[in-house]
Amino acid sequence: MRVAALIGAVLLACAAPVAAQAQAPSVPAVTAADRVMGRADAPVTVIEYASFTCPHCAHWAEEILPAFKARWIDTGQVRLVYRDLPTGPAEPAILAAKLTRCVAAERAFPVIETLFAQQDAARLMRWPPGWFMNALDAGGRPPQQVAACIEDPATEAALNADIDAARAAGVTGTPTFFVNGVRVADPTLQGLASVIDPLLAGR
Secondary structure (H helix, E strand, O other), X not given: OHHHHHHXXXXXXXXXXXXXXXXXOOOOOOOOOOEEEOOOOOOEEEEEEEOXXXXXXXXXXXXXXXXXXXXXXXXXOEEEEEEEOOOOOHHXXXXXXXXXXXXXXXXXXXXXXXXXXXXXXXHHOOOOHHHHHHHHHOOOOOHHHHHHHHHOHHHHHHHHHHHHHHHHOOOOOOOEEEEOOEEEOOOOHHHHHHHHHHHHHOO
């Protein structure tokens, strides 16, 4: 009996790390294809999965991002990575996501901010072409180039990769945030600070 109990304990101990890994899926590492705000060498990386038709995402961009940026991004302590998880209605969400991938790289966040700032009016007007055109005007590339990029299968493949990665990481709603790979339940400034500030203090 002692031998059987010992073998059982060893098997349980060996299985535990596998179970822990299964319960904590990770998000992909940041690549050159990501839309990033902040210094590449910032000690803390915050990844946001969001949708351009999500009102909670627009609220975060309008009400929380300015303070978040001033506190951590402008001081070189955090970089913010924006990734897509389009929500309903799917057609405008997907088109807006593709648009932000097709503008000049340095203009990605101004375009993202424009879409969120005008989201409420766009929703009331059922996502008019003007919503996309206003964002395109901030994009720094000729409309013909952006249109060709939107139609490029590689753009859709990159968007689908974001979606697949989000689902694999257990993301089911937007916005969802990961700080240095760890999911944060509270996306308020205070909630993010409770995770970010200890990481910065422990450098």
